[in-house]
Structures are given as C-alpha cells and as structure tokens.
Amino acid sequence: MSSVLRATGLSKSFGGLVAVKDVSFEAAPGEIFAIIGPNGAGKTTLLNLISGLLTPTTGRLELLGTDVTAMPTYRRCRLGLGRAFQVVQPFPEMTVAENVLVGAQFGSEGVSSSEARRRADQALERTGLDRLRDQPVEDLNLLQEKRLEIARALATQPKVLLLDEVMAGLRPGEARQAVELVRGVRDEGITVVFIEHVMPVVRDLADRVLVMDHGAELARGTYAEVTSDPRVVEAYLGVEDDDSRAGEESADARSVREAPGDDAGATAGRDA
Template identity: 50%
Template sequence: MPMLEATGISKAFGGLAAVSKVDISVNEGEILGLIGPNGAGKTTLFNLISGAIQMDSGTAVFEGKRISGMKPYQICRLGIGRSFQAAKNFDGMPVHQNVLMGALFGKKGQSAANASKIVDEVLDFVNLNELRDKMVHDIPLASQKRLEVARALATRPKLLLLDEMMAGLNPSEVGEAMELVTKIRDSGITIIMIEHVMKAIMKICDRIVVLHHGAKIAEGAPQEIAANKTVIEVYLGEC
C-alpha cells in the first residue's frame, strides 16, 4: 500500500481549474518528482495535500488515514512536513529558534529538552550549525532555503514536500541541495519534490509525475519521462 494516495483531486479558483482529477501516490522511501510548466498546478497540489487549501473533490489518504478535510496543523502532526517556494521563515527569529519552532510544535506534547536536542541534530544534519545564532535576513539565500527544510525536518515528518528548494541557487549550491535531498531520503523520510532544475530531478528522483494545465499528463521513471513525446512537447521543449 502506498504511503500517500490521493485520488481524483480537483481544485478550481473562480471557475478556473488549477488542479483537475489528479491521482498521485508515493511509496515509502521514494523520491517522487513533480514537474510541469509554470502554472501547471504543482504548488496548488502541495497546498491541497498539506491542507493549506481545501480540495473541491477527491480524497487523500496518508498511512491509511483520510487527510482531506484536515487542517494544516493536524496534517503536520500526522507526519507530513513541507517547505515553501518563496522561503517563509520566521524573519524576526535567529536560525536556531526557527528550527526550534518546528521541533516544539511539530509533535503534540514535545518536551523542551527533547525539542532542543532535535534542533541540534537537525542543524547538524543540514549543515547550518555555524549560522545558528544569525538572524534569518543575515544569511544567504541557499542557507535560507536549507532553513526551510530544517524547520520542516524538525517536525519529524515521515513524508516531506519540497517546493522548489533549488530555485535561484548556483550550480554548486544545487549540487549540495541534491546531496541533502538524498541524505534525507536515506534517513528514512519519503519525499515529493517540485523542481525546475531538470538535471537534479532526473538524477535523484525514483519516479516523476508531470502536470500540465492542472492535469497529470505523464508518470514514470526519469528515463521514460525524458523520452515521452507529450512531455517533451509541453515542457522540455520550452527549455
């Protein structure tokens, strides 16, 4: 049984279908890539799964529990973490406190001592330990993106939704981000990632889903996707 199974998810904004009848599932231990041109509905799909907005129709089931209709905080506590495309860190707090927030609130009844232990672990894991006392706006973009991930990791998720964590990074930073993603997977966390950096997607994903105009147009292993005619037409052809 897949870890997360969403069937027939649809969402329209003012009559315009942003996501229509999308089926998506991810197996435990997998890295699933989610690609598609701008406006294809990728982030909307993340918002629907994580409960930021409610779906018009369809269901999402996570580890046997129906999560459609739940609030974001409930979904988070069940074990789905997410990062945001435009970094949404707590700008008024230092780096370590950003992570602490995730650790404290991510699981119900987390003790303070336990939470600060998680902070140390996570900061180590994502290599942000040297910047731990800096304020968010004093650290570079690549680190801010890592902090997004760190905050989500601190909630101790089983499934992590990563929204364009490589956008705006230079090639060497992209390499580091790729390493981080594989490292997260190796630590036992399943991942769905939205990404425009093709090189990264093709290399680290086990499976890829392609969205176009809100609908799923292809699904398969990276090589299959790279060879798929429709995909090349709507997406890769653009590059």
C-alpha cells in the same frame, strides 16, 4: 508496500479556473517522487492541497493511511507531513535556531523541551546551519534560507517531506549540496515529494516523476520514460497551437531536451 501518501482524484478550482484537475498518485515509503511541469501547470496548488493550505474541491487525500482531506495543516504536520516553501518564509523576528525550534516543539504531540531542543539541533546539523544558529534570519543568504526551510521541516520529524523548488536560484555547487541533503533525508526512510524545474536534479533524484500540464496529469513514470514521452516534450516545447506558450521557450524546455543526453549544460547534482 503500502503508500505513505495517496491522492485520489484531487481537483481544485478557483471560481471557473480549474487549477488541479483529477490528479491521482501514490508515493511509497522512502521514495523520491518528483512533480514537474511547465509554469502554471498547477504543481504548487497540488502541493498546497497536500499540505492543507488549500482544501480540494473534490477528491481524497490519505497520509499514512489516514484520510486527511479536510484536516487542518497543523494536524497534518503532527501526523508526519513536513513542507519547505518555494518562497522562503522564515519568521523574521527569530534567530535561525528559534525558527527551527518552532517545528521541533510543535511538529509532534507531547515533545519535552529537551527533546525538542535535541531535534532542533539535529536538524540544524543536518542542514549545515549549526554554525549560524544564533544569527538573525535577516542575515542569511539564499542558500542558507533554503537550508533553513528544510531544517524547519525536518525538525517536525516528518515521514513525508514536501519540497517546493528548493533548487531554484542556487548555483551549481550549492544545488549539488542540496541534492546530497535530499538523498540523505531519503536514506533515513523519509518519503520526499518535490517540485523541481532543474531537470538534471529531477533526473538524479527522482525514483518516479509525475508530469503535470494545465492542472492534469500528463505522464507518469521514471525520468527516462517521461522525458521520452512525446506528449511531455510537446508540452514543454509548446509545439501545440498554444501561441502564448510557444513564444517563450523556457529554460524548462531547453533543459528537458538537454537532460537525457550526455550533457555539458547539466550541472546540479551531476557528480554527486
């Protein structure tokens, strides 16, 4: 099968700082593709390159066979690219339903208003927000806000869905629900590309994993393959001479060690 999303040699530098360095990958239809890596590895920059908030310095990006490297964000969206942000960014003056309706109305060309409303209702239902539809977004809690992020992206009828750390800050039970939601999305044939720090979630969801470090690809493969790769373990644990990172052994590092085992600590999505 052909790829729905293909990055070839994507690089992005800000002045002298290279945030993403020669990254290539492909995501197949209906695949769940994870991007992981330590803080500052360039994951979110990569996602911004994909969704069009940033333009790559070099490299090429194809979405559903179309070259979208220089395409503005709204056209990528209409082509079939949805995105949920890491920092939830609802439109503050609107209700939940109005927020979702924006995506339904503008996410595809030539949608009638009744069809848009149907798509918005569907996205609200999918994400369990239908009861909150008339609430102002100020009243939502974090889980609901994350659901709203996903609902807005789903309402644009994406073929590829980008999720940026949607599990961050969620309690285990909530994360489990979110994992179920992502699975359901994939089961409809939507390709999911996600950034995640919660390793059990990556293990449970991802078909393939791209590990980034210092802006470049470090490893790629199934969850089991990448987590047993010594370079990945090293990057997470910071065993190398990089003192600044060696000092703060992060939650990432701990979860990478714990995850492959038959854990007690792994929570999210375990029994899902």
